[in-house]
Amino acid sequence: MFCYQCEQTKARKGCVKVGVCGKSPQVAALQDLLVYALSGLAMHATRAHALGVWNSDECDKFFQSALFSTLTNVNFDPERFPAYIFRAVQFREEIRAALLEDSMRTKRPFDEKLHHGPAVWTPKKGFKDIDFLESEGRAVGVLEDQAVFGPDVNGVRYLTIYGIKGLAAYASHAAALGEVDPWVPKFMYQAFDFLVSADPDEQHDLGANLKLALKVGETNLRVMELLDKGHRRMFGVPEPAEISTKPVPGKCIMISGHDMMDLYQLLPMAATAGINVYTHGEMLPAHGYPGLRKFKSLVGHFGGAWQNQKMDFALFPGPVLASTNCVVEPLRSYRDRLYTLNDTGINGVKHLDLHDSDQMKRLIEHAKSCDGFDEALISKFDPKTLTVGFGREAITQHAATVLNAVAKGELQRVFVIGGCDGSEHKRNYFTNLAKSLPVQTLILTMGCAKYRLKDLNFGNLGNTGIPRVLDMGQCNDSYGAIMVAKALAAALNTDINSLPLSISLSWFEQKAVAVLLSLLSLGVKNIRIGPVLPAFLTPNVLQALKDQYGLEPVDIRHPEDDMHHMMD
C-alpha cells in the first residue's frame, strides 16, 4: 500500500505497511481501485453530459458517496468496497450504452479514449473475489501515477483528488439536507476526466493541474454555501448557546460526525422512547440550531474531539452512532455498542439505516438495555460549559460594535483558528498560538480544532461584551467565516487580504484540503497551515504556492514568533 492523503501519514512520507489510521493494505488497495473505477465512470459521464444524452441524480449521489467512503477515518470495512466498485462499473456501463446508442443514431464517432484503462476495466474474476480486487487495486495507486507524472505534477494531481474527496463529503452532507446543484457532480466528473484522459501535454502541465485544483476550491465554496443554506432551512439560524457537559440521569444514545440530518432523524424517536441524546465531536454545533434544540431529547454533549473517541465511547453508557468521519477501529469494550451510518464502516461493527423503523426499534431497545447515566456515574465527571452558535449572522449582528472596537484600538486583529484536531502533541501549537495572542484580538474557531481552546478562558473583547473566542460551527462553516470577512471588507471599503485578519489552518484530512483550496481560489493570502505540511506536496509545489499565495507552514516550536509575524 501507499497512502499519503492525511496529515498523520507515516514519517511525513506515506503509509506503506499499514495506515497510521489503522487502514489495512487490503482496504487501501480497494479504495484505490474504487477511485480508479470512479474515474472510468467520470470519463463516460463527462462525454454523455456534453452530448446531452444522459443524466442521473442517482449516479451523482452515488459518485459522491463512494468518494466519501475513501476519506480518512470513514470506512475500514473491506466487505463494503466490492459493492461500491460494482456499482461504479454498473453506472459506467449504463452511460456507455447511452453513448453507443447516440453514436449509432447520429453517426458521431465513439470516443477512442473510452477504449482504454478505467473506461473499460472490469474484474476478470467478478466482483465478489476480494483478494482479486485487492490485487487489481495494488496496480492503480499513487506510486504508479508518480512513475508516469513525476513527483511535482503527481502531487498536484493528488491535491486535486483529495480536494475532490473533501468536496464529495460536503456535497453528501448537503444532499442529505436536500441541497444539490447538478453543476457540482458535473465538475467532479470533468476533473477526473482531465486527470485520466486529457491530452498528455496538459496532463503533465503543472500550471494546468494547479488551475484544476483551484477550481476544486471554487466548487467547494458552492457546496459549503449549499450546506449553509440547507442547515438554515432545516434548523434555523444558529444562535449562541451554552451547553453543559454534565450528563443527566437516564438511558442514552450518543451521535458523532457531521451529519445533522441523522441527528434530526434520531431526536424525535428518542424523545418518544424517553432516551436522552448526546452529541460528540463535530456534532457539538448542533446545539446552536433552534430546530434541533427544540427537541427535549437533545440533552447535552459528551467528550471531546474525534481523537478522544476511544476514551469517550468506552465511558459512554449507551449506544454510539458514527454518522461520518472521523471514526476509528473501536476498543473491545464498546465495539458492540458502536453503530456506523451512511458511508462509514468498521469490519464486524453493526451498520445502521436510520430510516429503517425495525432497525431503529432495535437501537432504542439496545439503549434501554444499557446502563445509562445515574447519579453515581455522573459524579465522576468534571462538567464544563461550552459555548457554540456564533454563526455568521450572530457575528455580523455585532458588526457596528466590532468596527467601533477597531476604531478605538480595542480590536487589532481577527484570527481564524480552524480545521481539524488530532492526537499529535504538536497540535498544542494551536492552543499556544491562541494563548499568545494579545487581548486586543478576536479568535474565530470552526471544525474540531475548537477543542484545542475549549478549556481556556479568553474573556471578552475590551468593553464590548463580545467573547474573544467565537465558535462558528463545523469545519464547513468556514464558509460563514468567509462571509464575515467579505462583509468586514465591504464595510471598510477594502479587500479580504487588506483586513486585519490572519488564518491559521489546522489540517488533518481531505475536507480541510477542500477548504484550503477554497480559500486559495478566493485569492486569500498568507494562510499558515500545520501542524505539518501535506506530504503529497513537493518542495517545488510548496514554493510555487508560497510565491503566489504566501502559504506558510506554522512554526510548531515557536507559536509566539508566528503570532508576532501575523500581528505585524
Ligand code: FSO
Ligand atoms: Fe474534524 Fe474529522 Fe470536521 Fe475533519 S472530525 S477532522 S476536517 O473529519 O471534518 O473537523
Ligand code: SF4
Ligand atoms: Fe496513512 Fe492517513 Fe492514508 Fe490512513 S489515511 S493510510 S493515516 S495517510
